Amino acid sequence: MTPKQWARRMSFPLRSPSVPASVQPKVEPPRTGVDFETAWARKPAARIARRVLHEVVVEPVVRVVADPTLRGLDRLEHLDADQPLIFVANHHSHVDTPLLLRRLPKPWRTKMFVGAAADYFFPNRLAGTASALALNAIPIERTKVNRRSAMHAASLIDAGWSLLIYPEGGRSPDGWGQEFKGGAAYLAIRCEVPVVPVYVAGTDRIMPKGKSFPTPGSTTLTFGPPVHAQPGEDARRMAQRIEQAVAALADEATSDWWQARRRAHAGTTPSLSGPDAVSWRRAWAKSASRNGTGKPTRRRWPEL
Amino acid sequence: MAPRPGFVLEVDGSTPPILFHHGEGFRLEKLPVGRSRVIYPAEPLPGLKDPDTAIRHALEHPYDSEPLSALLFPGMKLTIAFDDISLPLPPMRRPDIRQRVIEAVLDAAAAAGVDDVEIIAALALHRRMTEAELRHAVGDRVYDAFAPSGKLYNHDAEDPEGMVILGTTPHGEDVQMNRRAAESDLLVYVNINLVSMDGGWKSTATGLSGYTALRHHHNVKTMQASKSFMDQHRSELHSSNWRMGKVLRQSGPKIFQIETTVNNNSFGTSGPLSMLQKREWEWSTKDRATFLGMQAGLKRMPASARRKVFSSWQAPYEMTSIQAGDVESVHKVTTEHVYRQHLVPVEGQTDILTMGLPYICPYNVNSIMNPILVMCLGLGYFFNLYRGRPLVREGGVLIMSHPTPWEFHPVHHPSYIDFFEQVLSETTDPLVIEQKYEKSFAEDEWYRHLYRTSYAYHGVHPFYMWYWGSHAMQHLGRVIIVGGDPRAVRRLGFMPASTFADALEMASDVVGRHPTITHYHNPPVLMADVT
Amino acid sequence: MAVRERRTDRPNVHLVIAEALAGKRLFITGSTGFLGTALVERLLRGVPDAHLTLLIRPGRRASAAQRAKRELFRNDAFDRLRAVHGTGPAANKAFEAEIDRRVRVVGGDVSVDGLGLDDEGRAALAEADIVIHSAAAVSFDSPLDGAVEINLLGPSRIAGVLNELGVAPHYIAVSTCYVAGSRRGNALEEPVDASPFYVNVDWRAEVAGARRARADADAESRQAERLKTFRKQARSELGAAGGPLLAAKTEQLRQRWVDDRMVTAGRARAAAVGYPDAYAFTTALAEVALAETHGAVPTSIVRPSIIESALAEPSPGWIRGFRMAEPVIISYARGLLRDFPGVPEGVVDVIPVDLVVGGIIAVAAAEAANPRPDPTVAPPVFQVASGSANPLRYRRLVDLVSGWFSEHPLYDSLGQPIKVPQWSFPGRGRVEGQLRRSLNLVTRAEKGLSSLPLRGRQAELAANLEEKREMAERALGYVELYGKYAECEAIYGIERLLALQDLLDEHDRDQFGFDPRVIAWDDYVRNIHLPSVVRNARVRTTPGGRSGENRTERLRRQVLAPERQFAAFDLENTLISSNVVASYAWLASRHLEGRDRLRFVAKTLAEGPTLLRLDRADRSDFLRYFYRRYDGAPVDVIRADSAEMLSELILSRSFPAALRRVREHRALGHRTVLITGALDFVIEPLRPLFDDVVAAEMTIRNGAYTGELTAAPPTGESRAQALYDYAAAHGFDPAEGVAYADSTSDLPMLEAVGFPVAVNPETRLAALARKRGWLVEHFEKAPGYRHPALPLSTADQLAK
Known part of the structure; x- marks a missing residue:
């Protein structure tokens, strides 16, 4: 039976129905981008599937590709386990999300959803479904504050889901950080949950923006003390404090905790976005602060 | 449900066998009906909900002292001292209280622009802490920031340039302190009060001191005059420390004392050892099953494997209070908090006091509990955990349960090994030991070298262990150890018994046929308030 | 008759x-x-x-x-x-x-x-x-x-x-x-x-024959392969004791071989x-x-x-020296001769x-x-x-002797009376066969044990075996000799x-x-001869344990006497139970993680057997070969690490009693010196324990060790030389010195001093020490501490 015969045999309902000419077809609003429906991804079936996917596929990949070491987890010791949190991290490459989803502390990791850029992760139904299933992502408008996606995220947090979000909105083009947006701060104030800053070091060397395959390396995740919203503080002010917290973490990871505290108090913490100068000086400064992952220099003795 | 206070159980026909700790193991013993009682500790008090905020609050609202931020100024010389591995017992889970407090103090110092900061582990004559132990106490962040540059180190009581004599008390006692601490603009002492003895001037005047000063109160006369050193008002040891405190106040550095107390949740309310925290008749089937499994497993293991298992246990302690400021006013508040957790009212003394010695004492963390430490834990610490009068009457019998193996840690306790071979083989009388042998051990060059470069307790430390039990030795008529290595027990001058029944039998010729018995159900820690 | x-x-x-x-x-x-x-x-x-x-x-x-x-x-x-x-x-x-x-x-x-x-x-x-x-x-x-x-x-x-x-x-x-x-x-x-x-x-021919036999034996003993067997035998007896001592031993063995040849020649000729x-x-x-x-x-x-003790003059039972019958009587009394050949009715x-x-x-x-x-x-x-005139039957003599020793038994070292065996007068052949078989068994066991690297208590076992072998040899000698004399049944x-x-x-x-008829044999044997034999033989006739100090305490008192001038100590297996391989493995693995560490462990384990063989052959060659591995090791890193090694490796494997002994010597005013083949930077932390240290030193080139030593490592005879130089330098008399060592490779040093002490001795040294009456000490590690199998450095090493 040739494929043509096979195709003819397949009639409706195996094939999509043809539309009678006299009728005006009902125009479904395109459910892509910000309007993509992701509720199903939080049902038990999807969660179990995602759990298996993470344990079987993502975990070994993360171990081999990223070889992560964790620092500062003791700062989250006394947090209440069933209170959702908002995890805020700097964003260098796509490796960040699976790495964080596998290494954020236990009680919150199992009930976590990710704020992902609507235009990049939900352009069509297929990509949208994949993102929702694999990452439990929800679409967020990058360019302007979209009330509906913010309201949707807030309802999820109130329902006990923790949020992982990158305030920079996107991956840094040249390894330096970008300016923090207010989304996380707004949600923190509205839902009265603490924000936990996380600094990811080393993923920019594994798969920076524009590179499509990862080269294995080692990374370090540094968790900072939770940032609570001051009474009566507005989102913009808090977003600034969150950015300072992540910057202080970056400083702590590259130099040591005591110098970072002194610089933080003196307000001289080096900013994440790096020196605003010509690109070669930025790349040069970037490579200078290469360590922070703490691997020993080459060993001379004994030869093996 | 509010934590139940400690109480005294009168043993009757239906009382189940009582749990005795037995070093790295346990025993269940049936106490005679009608004339025995068991003192149970209080249940753990709830810890502070948000410790970090409580710490910051305590630093800014000290007792009889300006807030910490007011004491810090740019260009000052700040020294932070903290208690060594002998507290808390067993070691607590990370993050350690000292880490939280030290990070809070350093944060305040960073805010005030302080640059010259040194952090010292206040060992006195204990062994130096290894890198792993320091990281556990102060956390990786502080360790990586201060240790590589030599700003975080162990106190060295034998460093001639590193120690300084600050003066002498009216009683002629020299007051000695670490030079860096003495010459600092501010000395912040971070203390964990596990029992009522700790803290106050005993921390600052002893922790950073040396042999020249310690011998004035770590001697047989003071120990025997301390009825007991857990009760500060009737402890000669503390009065000597308080006299030294006065001298420190005049010619010593400005001291900002931070004292914290912990609840007695040594074994956790859930987890493998939670049944040790409960009362025997409240054990669930799961508790009983885990207990039997553990007993069977431990029996098959070699001793070193048992030690590894027990020394890896970390207690889920929670901070119940923190107060800072002037040493004496802070200590008053701390003592109240300690008593609130530990004190158990008990009426009248008894003929026989029984206790099950656990696997841990202040001086064998990550090490081996040698026979001398068994004596010190039983006759030194547990016997003296009383206020008013000792639990057992004058001339009574103390029955302790511990394997007391003839085993020593060659690196941590070199002077103990020689003390056990050369001194105890001659005499067990503390006064003779003090006059005849203490000086040669205390000033021995080799021990000094090991104390300063290896991880060994000071040459004189085994003597202090022996003086620690001298009050009990004077008070008691006989001491019996159940289930110990007979040779080692005899070397200590006590009587070995293979079973608890034999021990009672042996005690009968000292306290008669039907003596009254009290069992001290410790740990978790308790303190008997005997009227 | x-x-x-x-x-x-x-x-x-x-x-x-x-x-x-x-x-x-x-x-x-x-x-x-x-x-x-x-x-x-x-x-x-x-x-x-x-x-x-x-x-x-x-x-x-x-x-x-x-x-x-x-x-x-x-x-x-x-x-x-x-x-x-x-x-x-x-x-x-x-x-x-x-x-x-x-x-x-x-x-x-x-x-x-x-x-x-x-x-x-x-x-x-x-x-x-x-x-x-x-x-x-x-x-x-x-x-x-x-x-x-x-x-x-x-x-x-x-x-x-x-x-x-x-x-x-x-x-x-x-x-x-x-x-x-x-x-x-x-x-x-x-x-x-x-x-x-x-x-x-013809007696003149016999004289000439005997003299030529001596010359022939002497010549044969100088042949090449004969000398090779003497050298091999000396090495098996002394181990790696260094050139001079082995040569002296070889010459001694050659002379003993010639004498043995002459003794067997004598016996053979007489029997012929x-x-x-x-x-x-x-x-x-x-x-x-x-x-x-x-x-x-x-x-x-x-x-x-056969001349025996005096009947009356100068005093009943007077005797001088032990010759013919006395050793047999004493061996019998100590229960060592299970049986003895002889014809019951034969005349003695x-x-x-x-x-x-x-x-x-x-x-x-x-x-x-x-x-x-x-x-x-x-x-x-x-x-x-x-x-x-007055014949003494063999059975009557045996009955008299066994009767007397049942009433006056000798006592063994534990104070227990020794029961004398009952003799059944078997033929000479059967007893000899029995003794020869037991002798071969003991000799083979002893050779097997001495090849094993035993030490301390187990070595003692091998030393006992050697004692048993000597007794079996002596018994065999008595049996052969008296067997022949039993055949001389002529009536004189x-x-x-x-x-x-x-x-x-x-x-x-x-x-x-x-007039021999005067002798009343019962009275003579029971009341005169046997009491005198027992009195002269140093055996214990009272049940009480040895009163006063036993031999070890007496020797120890001499070693720790104030008049001694200096005490020299070997390091490995005398003060600590570790060796150069362990310290190298520790230092090298200090900064290795993961795969490097595994590869290092595999490489070192693979080399184990060859290292052990080389060490048994010659100590200083082994050290020179092994130390080449330090080539390129950074000096500052090694110095810092060796301070840490003091705790993790050296002290955790030390013998507390040995360290105490060093300090006892120092307290007595003796000058203490450590003479070891170990490297100076490895034992640097032990320096405060001694007045002086003599160790192997390594040359340094631009901040790293070169792996080559500055001089021959002080082991074997160079250690004895080091000791002599040290004694001379301080004006000490070696006869007033004490030396502690553990293996035959230290024999030169032990023999150089007046008071040698064998510590946890190897089998061969244990036998030599026992034979020469040296003090033997058994120092053990602190009981209870179990260090890991492989001597590698880990951070929480001390958390055991």
């Missing part, structure tokens, strides 16, 4: 010994022997005005006179003479004066032609009226050529010199009954070659011509030679059988020494009183034995002796009696 009636071929002349010998000059050889001492004592006490001249061989460090004073006159035999002058120092002085007055001592040697006499000695011999020759090599395993020179040629040499001097004193030669050879039947008092069973052998051993064989030929060469010198021959011909002395004196007196008309007549023979006639006795008056018969 009834006594044949007496032949009286001499008129019944009345003889008084004291008168006969009055004023006579007696020249005596072998006076320091058992028989000689008794003879000299009886003459001095029994014949007041006799003058004695003693021929004594000068010792290596003592002159003949000194040897006489020290070995002869200090013996308890002379107590009765000394008592005559009272007690206390004054009496001694008087006694010595009398001795000087009545006794003259001349140096000489019967095994040298011309007796090695100087002119004064020859003059003394010329003046002698009577010459008594009792010197002989009596031990049953004397080499053939030694026995020939002393026993065979000795008597004829004396006769030769007497003929040279042209004098004719009465010459009495002491021989032995066993010249009759291994046979049954009667042995009469007649010259050896007169007996029908004599095997005619029908004698129990070389002594009997050479003495028999001596008599034949004497008969030929005595010329005009009137000669008599006295043949005692034993004669007390004072009866033999009496016989000799009577012979001398008889000749003096009534000199024989023709001096050239064949020398008359007098046999002094109990076999014919004593007619002429008894005839002599008839001439004596009542007083002399009592004073110088030699």
Whole structure:
């Protein structure tokens, strides 16, 4: 039976129905981008599937590709386990999300959803479904504050889901950080949950923006003390404090905790976005602060 | 449900066998009906909900002292001292209280622009802490920031340039302190009060001191005059420390004392050892099953494997209070908090006091509990955990349960090994030991070298262990150890018994046929308030 | 066997010994022997005005006179003479004066032609009226050529010199009954070659043969492959003890091999011509030679059988030296001889020494009183034995001995009485086979154990095995020897002796009696002989444990005596139970993680066997080869790490008792020094424990070690040299030094000092230490601490 015969045999309902000419077809609003429906991804079936996917596929990949070491987890010791949190991290490459989803502390990791850029992760139904299933992502408008996606995220947090979000909105083009947006701060104030800053070091060397395959390396995740919203503080002010917290973490990871505290108090913490100068000086400064992952220099003795 | 206070159980026909700790193991013993009682500790008090905020609050609202931020100024010389591995017992889970407090103090110092900061582990004559132990106490962040540059180190009581004599008390006692601490603009002492003895001037005047000063109160006369050193008002040891405190106040550095107390949740309310925290008749089937499994497993293991298992246990302690400021006013508040957790009212003394010695004492963390430490834990610490009068009457019998193996840690306790071979083989009388042998051990060059470069307790430390039990030795008529290595027990001058029944039998010729018995159900820690 | 009636071929002349010998000059050889001492004592006490001249061989460090004073006159035999002058120092002085007055001592040697006499000695011999020759090599395993020179040629040499001097004193030669050879039947008092069973052998050919045998054996011992076996045997005995010591040992083994060859030659030759051993064989030929060469010198021959302790004179049970039967009796009493060959009804011909002395004196007196008309007549023979007149059956002797030891048992080291075994008189072959099998088993076990790297307590086990082997060898020796003597069942006639006795008056018969019938064997064995044997053998006869200090405490007290000057210590297995491989593995793995660490462990483990073999071969070569691995190691990193290694590796494997011992020496004022092949930066943290440290040093090039040593590592003989240099530098006398070491490679150092101490010794050193009576210490690690299998550095190493 040739494929043509096979195709003819397949009639409706195996094939999509043809539309009678006299009728005006009902125009479904395109459910892509910000309007993509992701509720199903939080049902038990999807969660179990995602759990298996993470344990079987993502975990070994993360171990081999990223070889992560964790620092500062003791700062989250006394947090209440069933209170959702908002995890805020700097964003260098796509490796960040699976790495964080596998290494954020236990009680919150199992009930976590990710704020992902609507235009990049939900352009069509297929990509949208994949993102929702694999990452439990929800679409967020990058360019302007979209009330509906913010309201949707807030309802999820109130329902006990923790949020992982990158305030920079996107991956840094040249390894330096970008300016923090207010989304996380707004949600923190509205839902009265603490924000936990996380600094990811080393993923920019594994798969920076524009590179499509990862080269294995080692990374370090540094968790900072939770940032609570001051009474009566507005989102913009808090977003600034969150950015300072992540910057202080970056400083702590590259130099040591005591110098970072002194610089933080003196307000001289080096900013994440790096020196605003010509690109070669930025790349040069970037490579200078290469360590922070703490691997020993080459060993001379004994030869093996 | 509010934590139940400690109480005294009168043993009757239906009382189940009582749990005795037995070093790295346990025993269940049936106490005679009608004339025995068991003192149970209080249940753990709830810890502070948000410790970090409580710490910051305590630093800014000290007792009889300006807030910490007011004491810090740019260009000052700040020294932070903290208690060594002998507290808390067993070691607590990370993050350690000292880490939280030290990070809070350093944060305040960073805010005030302080640059010259040194952090010292206040060992006195204990062994130096290894890198792993320091990281556990102060956390990786502080360790990586201060240790590589030599700003975080162990106190060295034998460093001639590193120690300084600050003066002498009216009683002629020299007051000695670490030079860096003495010459600092501010000395912040971070203390964990596990029992009522700790803290106050005993921390600052002893922790950073040396042999020249310690011998004035770590001697047989003071120990025997301390009825007991857990009760500060009737402890000669503390009065000597308080006299030294006065001298420190005049010619010593400005001291900002931070004292914290912990609840007695040594074994956790859930987890493998939670049944040790409960009362025997409240054990669930799961508790009983885990207990039997553990007993069977431990029996098959070699001793070193048992030690590894027990020394890896970390207690889920929670901070119940923190107060800072002037040493004496802070200590008053701390003592109240300690008593609130530990004190158990008990009426009248008894003929026989029984206790099950656990696997841990202040001086064998990550090490081996040698026979001398068994004596010190039983006759030194547990016997003296009383206020008013000792639990057992004058001339009574103390029955302790511990394997007391003839085993020593060659690196941590070199002077103990020689003390056990050369001194105890001659005499067990503390006064003779003090006059005849203490000086040669205390000033021995080799021990000094090991104390300063290896991880060994000071040459004189085994003597202090022996003086620690001298009050009990004077008070008691006989001491019996159940289930110990007979040779080692005899070397200590006590009587070995293979079973608890034999021990009672042996005690009968000292306290008669039907003596009254009290069992001290410790740990978790308790303190008997005997009227 | 009834006594044949007496032949009286001499008129019944009345003889008084004291008168006969009055004023006579007696020249005596072998006076320091058992028989000689008794003879000299009886003459001095029994014949007041006799003058004695003693021929004594000068010792290596003592002159003949000194040897006489020290070995002869200090013996308890002379107590009765000394008592005559009272007690206390004054009496001694008087006694010595009398001795000087009545006794003259001349140096000489019967095994040298011309007796090695100087002119004064020859003059003394010329003046002698009577010459008594009792010197002989009596031990049953004397080499053939030694026995020939002393026993065979000795008597004829004396006769030769007497003929040279042209004098004719009465010459009495002491021989032995066993010249009759291994046979049954009667042995009469007649010259050896007169007996029908004599095997005619030319004694001159025997002498030449013996001398050539010595030369041949000596030559063969110098052949290349023979010397190779000696070197191998020396190495197996001493291990890697360094060149000089091994050479000395090899030479000692070569000489011992030559002597053994001569002993076996002697035994074989004696057995071939029908004698129990070389002594009997050479003495028999001596008599034949004497008969030929005595010329005009009137000669008599006295043949005692097995001489035992005195019946009465100088005191009941007096004995000197352990020769024939005593060692067997003591071994039996200690339960070591399970069984012994022998025929129950066989005769044991034993004669007390004072009866033999009496016989000799009577012979001398008889000749003096009534000199024989023709001096050239064949020398008359007098046999002094109990076999014919008063025979002692073997079963009766064994019953007496086992009965006595059941009532007075000896006690072992634990204070328990030793039950003596019951003998079943088996044939010699069966006992020998049994003993030989057990000897082979023990030897093989001992060789197996000594190849294992045992130490301390286990090495003690190997040392016990060696002790058992020596006992088995001795038992085998006794069985072989006495087996042969048991075959000499001849009955020695004593007619002429008894005839002599008839001439004596009542007083002399009592004073110088030699009639064996007087001996009541039960009383003699139980009350006289056995108590004296036990008294003289250092055995314990009381149940109580050793009172006072035992040997170890006594040795330890000497080692820790204030007058010692310095104490030298080896490091590995003496102070710590770690070695250079462990410290290298620790330092190298200090900064290795993950895969590198695994690869390092695999590489080191693979090398293990070769390293061990090289170490057993030669210590300093091994060290030089092994230290090359430090090439390129950064000096600052190693110095920091070695401070940490003190705790993780060195102290955790140290022996606390050993460290205590070092500090005890220091407290006593001794100067302590560590001499080790380990590297100086490895033992740097141990420096405060000692006054000085001598260790291997390594050259440094631009901040890293080069792996080459600056000098030979102080091990083996260079360690002994280091010790000598150290002692010289500080002006110490090595004899007043103490040294602690654990293996035979430290033997040179141990032998260099006056007070060596073997610590946890290897098997070979344990055996040597036990044999030489050194102090052996067993230091152990602190009980309870179990360090990990592989000596690698980990951060929480101490959390155990």
